Amino acid sequence: MQSLPKSKVFVEGRYRKLSRDLPQTVFFCPSCKGHERRRKKCTQCEGFGKLTRDSVQELVGWVLAKGFGTRKHKFHGSGREDVDVRMLGKGRPFIVEMIDPKITSPDLAEMEKTINDRNEGRLEIHGLHWTEKSRVRVIKEEKHAKRYEARVTVDGDVDPAKVAEFLGQRLQLAQQTPNRVAHRRADKVRERWIEFETFEQGDEPNQWVTQVVTEHGTYVKESISGEDGRSEPSLASLLGVPCHCAELDVLEILSAEGETVVAEPSTRILSEGFGAGLE
Numbered sequence: 001m002q003s004l005p006k007s008k009v010f011v012e013g014r015y016r017k018l019s020r021d022l023p024q025t026v027f028f029c030p031s032c033k034g035h036e037r038r039r040k041k042c043t044q045c046e047g048f049g050k051l052t053r054d055s056v057q058e059l060v061g062w063v064l065a066k067g068f069g070t071r072k073h074k075f076h077g078s079g080r081e082d083v084d085v086r087m088l089g090k091g092r093p094f095i096v097e098m099i100d101p102k103i104t105s106p107d108l109a110e111m112e113k114t115i116n117d118r119n120e121g122r123l124e125i126h127g128l129h130w131t132e133k134s135r136v137r138v139i140k141e142e143k144h145a146k147r148y149e150a151r152v153t154v155d156g157d158v159d160p161a162k163v164a165e166f167l168g169q170r171l172q173l174a175q176q177t178p179n180r181v182a183h184r185r186a187d188k189v190r191e192r193w194i195e196f197e198t199f200e201q202g203d204e205p206n207q208w209v210t211q212v213v214t215e216h217g218t219y220v221k222e223s224i225s226g227e228d229g230r231s232e233p234s235l236a237s238l239l240g241v242p243c244h245c246a247e248l249d250v251l252e253i254l255s256a257e258g259e260t261v262v263a264e265p266s267t268r269i270l271s272e273g274f275g276a277g278l279e
Contacts, residue, residue, distance in 0.1 A: 006099055006100045007099075007100055007101065008097055008098065008099055008100075008133070009068065009097075009098040009101050009130075010095055010096070010097055010098070010130070010131045010132060010133055010135065010136065011064060011095065011096050011098065011108065011128060011129070011130060011131065012093065012094070012095045012127075012128070012129055012130075012131035012135060012139075013093075013094060013112070013125050013126060013127045013128040013129065014090060014091030014092060014093050014094065014125065014126055014127055015056055015060065015087065015091050015092055015094055015123060015124065015125045016087055016088060016089070016090075016091040016092075016123070016124040016125075016126075017056060017081065017085075017086055017087040017092075017122075017123055018086055018088075018121060018122055018123065018124065019086070019121070019122040019123070020083075020084045020085070020086060020247075021083065021084070022054070022055060022056060022059075022083065022122060022123065023055045023056070023083040024055060024056045024057065024075075024077050024080040024081065025055055025056070025057045025075055025077070025080070026055050026057055026058060027055060027083065029042060029044055031043075031044040032044070056075070056077075056094075056123060057075035059115065059118070059119055059122075059123055060075070060094070060096060060115055060123075060125060061073050061075060061096060063111050063114050063115050063118075064096050064098060064106075064111055065098070067103065067106035067107075067110075067111045068098045068101035068102070068103050068106055069101055069102030069103035070098055070099060070100055070101045070102060072098075072099035072100060073096055073097060073098050073099060074096070074097040074099070075094065075095075075096055075097075076094060076095040076096070076097065076136050076139065076140055077092060077093075077094045077139075077140075078092055078093040078094065078139040078140065078142070078144070078253070079092065079144065079216070079253075080092075081250050082221075082248070084247075084248075085248045085249065085250060086248075086249045086250070087249075087250045088249050088250060088251055089147075089250065089251045089252045089253070090252070090253070091124070091125070091126065092250070092253060093139045093253075094139070095131060095135060095136050095139060097133075097136070108128045108129065108130070109128070111128065112125055112126065112128040142256075143216045143256045144216055144253045144254060144255065144256060145213055145214060145215055145216060145254040145255065145256060145257065145258040146213070146214055146216070146250055146251075146252065146253055146254060147197075147211060147212070147213050147250075147251045147252040147254060148211065148212050148213075148214065148220055148248055148249060148250055148251060149209065149210070149211050149248075149249045149251050150209070150210050150211075150212065150220065150224060150245050150246075150247065150248050150249075151202060151207060151208075151209055151245075151246045151247040151248075152202075152207070152208045152209070152210055152224055152235065152243050152244065152245060152246065153206055153207060153243070153244045153246050154206050154207075154208055154239065154241055154242070154243050155206065155241055155242040155243070155244075156239075156240075156241030156242065157241070158208065158239060158241070159239070159240070162238065162239055162240065163199050163239070165238075166196060166233075166238050167196055167197075167198075167199060168195065168196075168197065169195065169196075170193050170194070170195045171193065171194050171195065171196075171233060172191065172192075172193055173191065173192045173193065173194055173218065173223060173231060173232070173233070174189050174190075174191055174231075174232055175189065175190050175191075175192060175218070175219050175222060175223070175230065175231045176188070176189050176190075176230040176231070177190075177230075178219050178221075178222050178227055178230065178231075179227065179230075181219075190217060192214065192215040192217060192218040193214070193215045193218075194212055194213070194214045194215070194218055194223050195212065195213045195214075195258070196210055196211075196212050196235065197210075197211045197212060197213060198210060198211045207246070210224075210235070211251070213254065213258045215256075215258075216256065219231065220245070220248060221245040221248060222234070223235065224236065224243050224244070224245040225242075225243055225244055225245060226243075
């Protein structure tokens with residue numbers, strides 16, 4: 001007997017990640033991969049199967065899955081940030097694909113409130129609404145520049161004249177794949193642009209705060225440290241002193257050219273209930 005195709009519902013929103021210990025998706029242990037049998041003897045995760053307690057995917061998905069009456073769902077994000085990087089501003093677009101839901105008309109506003117109440121101080125979502133399958137490709141493939149704020153530790157004196165030479169200038173970067181991601185990314189040189197918009201003294205004598213706008217795919221931490229010449233130029237090479245990115249936040253998702261997106265194309269489906277997002 002031929003099985004019937006599974007129904008799917010798509011729900012879209014934005015998330016703000018306020019914690020520095022929360023990955024976007026499930027952070028499986030690289031040694032055991034979370035495998036049910038292998039993880040029992042895994043020394044890296046001590047049998048947990050993951051390297052973090054939870055993720056944006058799980059905190060959002062658990063509530064939505066219960067509301068839709070299904071255990072199967074997929075999380076699609078418009079890019080991602082590192083686990084220790086906060087996602088601030090208006091948040092990052094995401095879509096949750098609910099597979100074979102049994103509940104036809106869950107209250108999206110109520111589920112949004114539940115997620116926010118449960119995760120106060122760690123995670124916020126907003127604008128949860130029905131959407132369509134075609135939006136998944138849009139948010140996953142559309143290129144966006146980002147505005148970041150970085151707290152930088154500088155090992156030496158900062159020369160204001162050197163800062164004036166590069167501040168506000170769009171610089172061309174050549175970045176070799178960083179060592180921290182070399183195990184999962186091809187080792188090659190990528191060309192990107194970056195613009196240091198501000199550079200101000202922080203709370204400590206050797207601490208500075210900079211806002212930067214970067215092309216999609218830029219390794220921001222390495223654009224600050226230089227990683228022993230693997231990223232050139234870098235803030236460290238421009239200042240002539242060692243620099244380290246102590247903290248990093250995403251402030252805004254921009255257009256591909258680095259402009260503020262005033263109004264995004266509306267794909268919100270205003271119809272209520274299951275049929276609005278059914279594939």
